Amino acid sequence: MILTNKFHVEYDFALIDRDYDIFLVEKPGYLDKTNILDLATQRFLARAVQYSFGRKALLLFDKNDISEKQFREAIETDYPDATVKKLDILNEDIRKQSFYYQNRLLLQLLVNSIRVPRMEGFSYNNLTGKFFYGDPSWRSRDRKTKQPYSMYFLEISFDPGMYLNLDVRTFRKNKYSKSGRFYLIDPNTGIFRRKLKEDNVRQEDLFTEASFGSSHNTVEYLDFGSFEDFSKCKLGVMEQFLQDVKKYLGQYVTLSAEEREGDQCYKESKKEKDNLSGVDYAVILDKLGVNIVDVCRTEVSERIVSRLVGELQRFYGITPQLGELQESMYNIRVIHKQEYYEEQQLPDPHSDDLHGYIVQHMTQEEHTDLLGAPGEKESPVIHKILVELILKGDVRAGQISIYNWEKLCANKDWTFVQRQRLKAPEGGFEVITNSAGKTTRNRFLYSTVNISPDGRMNFRSFDDTEIAADGFEEKIRYTFDTYEDKQRRGQKDVEGLVFSDIENIHAIIRTKEKTMPNTSAIWKGLKATNVRDAIIRDVVIGALGAYKEFNPADDMYADSLAAVLGEQQPTFTKGELKKLMNMRTKAGKRFNRFLHNEYGIWVSPEIKDSDFSDEYLLENVTDIKYFIDEDTDGEGITSLNYYVGPTKASLQLSIHNASIVRQVQAEEDVEFEELLPLMAVDFVRIGSYTVLPFPFKYLREWANIDCE
DNA sequence: TCGCAAGGTACATGGGGACC
DNA sequence: GGTCCCCATGTACCTTGCGA
Numbered sequence: 001m002i003l004t005n006k007f008h009v010e011y012d013f014a015l016i017d018r019d020y021d022i023f024l025v026e027k028p029g030y031l032d033k034t035n036i037l038d039l040a041t042q043r044f045l046a047r048a049v050q051y052s053f054g055r056k057a058l059l060l061f062d063k064n065d066i067s068e069k070q071f072r073e074a075i076e077t078d079y080p081d082a083t084v085k086k087l088d089i090l091n092e093d094i095r096k097q098s099f100y101y102q103n104r105l106l107l108q109l110l111v112n113s114i115r116v117p118r119m120e121g122f123s124y125n126n127l128t129g130k131f132f133y134g135d136p137s138w139r140s141r142d143r144k145t146k147q148p149y150s151m152y153f154l155e156i157s158f159d160p161g162m163y164l165n166l167d168v169r170t171f172r173k174n175k176y177s178k179s180g181r182f183y184l185i186d187p188n189t190g191i192f193r194r195k196l197k198e199d200n201v202r203q204e205d206l207f208t209e210a211s212f213g214s215s216h217n218t219v220e221y222l223d224f225g226s227f228e229d230f231s232k233c234k235l236g237v238m239e240q241f242l243q244d245v246k247k248y249l250g251q252y253v254t255l256s257a258e259e260r261e262g263d264q265c266y267k268e269s270k271k272e273k274d275n276l277s278g279v280d281y282a283v284i285l286d287k288l289g290v291n292i293v294d295v296c297r298t299e300v301s302e303r304i305v306s307r308l309v310g311e312l313q314r315f316y317g318i319t320p321q322l323g324e325l326q327e328s329m330y331n332i333r334v335i336h337k338q339e340y341y342e343e344q345q346l347p348d349p350h351s352d353d354l355h356g357y358i359v360q361h362m363t364q365e366e367h368t369d370l371l372g373a374p375g376e377k378e379s380p381v382i383h384k385i386l387v388e389l390i391l392k393g394d395v396r397a398g399q400i401s402i403y404n405w406e407k408l409c410a411n412k413d414w415t416f417v418q419r420q421r422l423k424a425p426e427g428g429f430e431v432i433t434n435s436a437g438k439t440t441r442n443r444f445l446y447s448t449v450n451i452s453p454d455g456r457m458n459f460r461s462f463d464d465t466e467i468a469a470d471g472f473e474e475k476i477r478y479t480f481d482t483y484e485d486k487q488r489r490g491q492k493d494v495e496g497l498v499f500s501d502i503e504n505i506h507a508i509i510r511t512k513e514k515t516m517p518n519t520s521a522i523w524k525g526l527k528a529t530n531v532r533d534a535i536i537r538d539v540v541i542g543a544l545g546a547y548k549e550f551n552p553a554d555d556m557y558a559d560s561l562a563a564v565l566g567e568q569q570p571t572f573t574k575g576e577l578k579k580l581m582n583m584r585t586k587a588g589k590r591f592n593r594f595l596h597n598e599y600g601i602w603v604s605p606e607i608k609d610s611d612f613s614d615e616y617l618l619e620n621v622t623d624i625k626y627f628i629d630e631d632t633d634g635e636g637i638t639s640l641n642y643y644v645g646p647t648k649a650s651l652q653l654s655i656h657n658a659s660i661v662r663q664v665q666a667e668e669d670v671e672f673e674e675l676l677p678l679m680a681v682d683f684v685r686i687g688s689y690t691v692l693p694f695p696f697k698y699l700r701e702w703a704n705i706d707c708e
Numbered sequence: 709t710c711g712c713a714a715g716g717t718a719c720a721t722g723g724g725g726a727c728c
Numbered sequence: 729g730g731t732c733c734c735c736a737t738g739t740a741c742c743t744t745g746c747g748a
Contacts, residue, residue, distance in 0.1 A: 181736090214743065367709085381748085691711080
């Protein structure tokens with residue numbers, strides 16, 4: 001079962017109507033420009049405001065807390081052109097009109113009303129119709145005045161299609177701008193809110209939505225190192241949020257995450273893997289030989305070169321040659337970064353015509369980590385450079401060598417297509433009607449590669465600034481345009497086309513869907529095993545005695561642990577106990593489970609342990625998995641959906657980014673399963689799988705080298 | 709070194725107010 | 729009432745962080 005951020009909602013409209021009044025505010029012009037929305041919450045004690053943009057907003061009041069008449073009068077005095085209408089939410093037509101698909105805006109309105117007592121350290125904020133969560137540690141304060149000068153929040157929103165998203169929003173003190181939207185920390189309540197007209201605050205004390213310089217604030221997607229870490233990552237905040245929805249809105253709405261059934265894991269045996277991608281890079285590189293060109297000839301570049309030589313010899317058994325560019329070799333060229341040549345006003349080697357050469361550049365400025373001698377393990381950077389060389393050589397030779405394509409058992413040709421937007425001339429391209437019948441100003445450069453069963457690659461490129469040269473071009477352009485057009489409503493992008501039969505072209509589509517583990521199980525597990533919780537020594541020692549009887553095979557473990565514990569203080573923390581128990585050993589795990597089951601003392605949640613994979617569903621964010629959706633977007637189309645996450649083996653205690661679900665649609669039957677092995681390769685992204693079949697990597701290289 | 713997701717922002721778009 | 733210009737907006741594009 002794969003959980004995703006697509007949610008299903010059930011409403012009890014009668015109960016909502018019993019307890020709340022919902023108003024629709026309309027005003028010509030942008031509501032956001034006025035203070036109407038903020039007045040509602042500040043002066044009239046509205047429970048919540050829901051606003052995205054434009055001229056309409058929704059307001060939530062406690063039932064009969066304020067009569068429709070009273071509220072309307074108050075608003076209309078300030079804004080004569082505004083209208084305030086009470087909505088009859090028991091009327092389905094009105095709901096459809098006001099709340100859209102699945103009553104999304106009603107849900108968001110209710111959500112926006114959630115407030116949590118501030119002492120719980122967890123703070124939600126309904127900021128001009130949007131819903132924010134802020135953690136105290138996400139504020140930077142001035143050292144002297146202790147006043148915040150920059151902070152960020154997670155905006156929690158249900159996007160069209162009911163995808164729950166948590167996005168970082170950064171605010172900072174406004175230093176320069178005089179126009180825009182301004183915010184302040186209310187001096188009385190401490191709440192971060194929009195500036196009202198009557199607020200008399202100096203310009204430089206206000207906040208705007210922007211960051212300092214070009215830095216980005218980020219929040220980890222998943223961090224299960226400890227309960228504290230988890231409660232600060234996106235999925236932890238989401239889990240807390242879902243619990244709060246249950247607690248505060250449980251009688252009105254029920255939320256449940258989409259459960260994608262029939263999930264299949266793409267797994268290849270080690271033998272298959274060796275067969276396909278276990279290619280020896282050194283053997284390939286040795287065929288032409290590696291040549292290092294030092295263009296900089298500085299002290300730094302010389303050290304980088306000697307590191308390269310040492311590393312190549314040590315880990316790959318290759319002795320590179322040093323000298324000038326060689327047409328028949330793999331060249332690594334050490335140069336300065338682009339800015340250097342601009343500043344010095346020197347000709348930039350980046351723009352040298354290297355047609356016919358296999359060259360990989362590296363800049364001395366960006367490789368200060370390669371100044372020392374080779375380490376214990378090979379440098380990922382150098383590894384990547386060698387892989388890039390092989391790929392570039394393959395493109396030039398028109399033959400795949402880094403992968404045993406023949407052993408893929410492909411008895412047919414496959415074609416891969418990508419397209420990039422062409423840079424428009426001054427004034428832009430003129431408006432035309434594309435082959436999907438839509439008007440557009442865009443023009444694209446298409447690159448295609450046809451791979452025959454023996455791994456020969458035939459590249460081709462064309463653009464759509466002119467009439468298609470043949471039926472092939474015409475069909476490709478038409479298919480790309482129509483797929484793209486079809487996905488626009490769902491805000492999905494077409495990333496590429498694949499086909500073995502031009503009558504059955506497949507599109508790979510990036511969706512808004514992201515996979516999740518079972519966050520509530522992780523929350524429970526981490527909370528119950530908080531490393532700071534205190535434990536009484538003698539209870540554990542007693543338990544060890546019982547454990548010896550329960551499982552005599554582990555008596556060595558039990559005895560030595562009891563001896564170590566005997567030297568501890570009478571009480572210590574779960575964190576300390578966990579270290580002593582040594583959770584890497586099987587005996588440690590067995591004792592952990594015994595303590596949990598028999599004594600109700602839970603020391604380690606064992607989130608990564610495969611025995612608990614059904615509980616935590618951590619595998620929903622790792623490796624390659626796919627499922628078939630027979631009714632895609634409710635349109636009766638069958639699609640194959642897959643995602644690629646970090647490999648389970650490489651998983652540490654956190655994952656920075658979500659895994660995005662990609663969807664494969666075809667004109668006829670979907671035959672994409674055969675291509676899944678093309679993503680289980682680690683040469684596109686060192687140490688992890690690639691998100692698109694790897695021939696797209698060749699296409700990118702081809703587009704960079706030969707298409708310019 | 710690059711791929712990938714996601715944070716941040718420039719800019720085309722179109723409504724509304726100012727001005728005639 | 730027509731025209732021009734301003735400005736808020738969402739989106740498309742660009743940049744950063746991170747990992748190996």
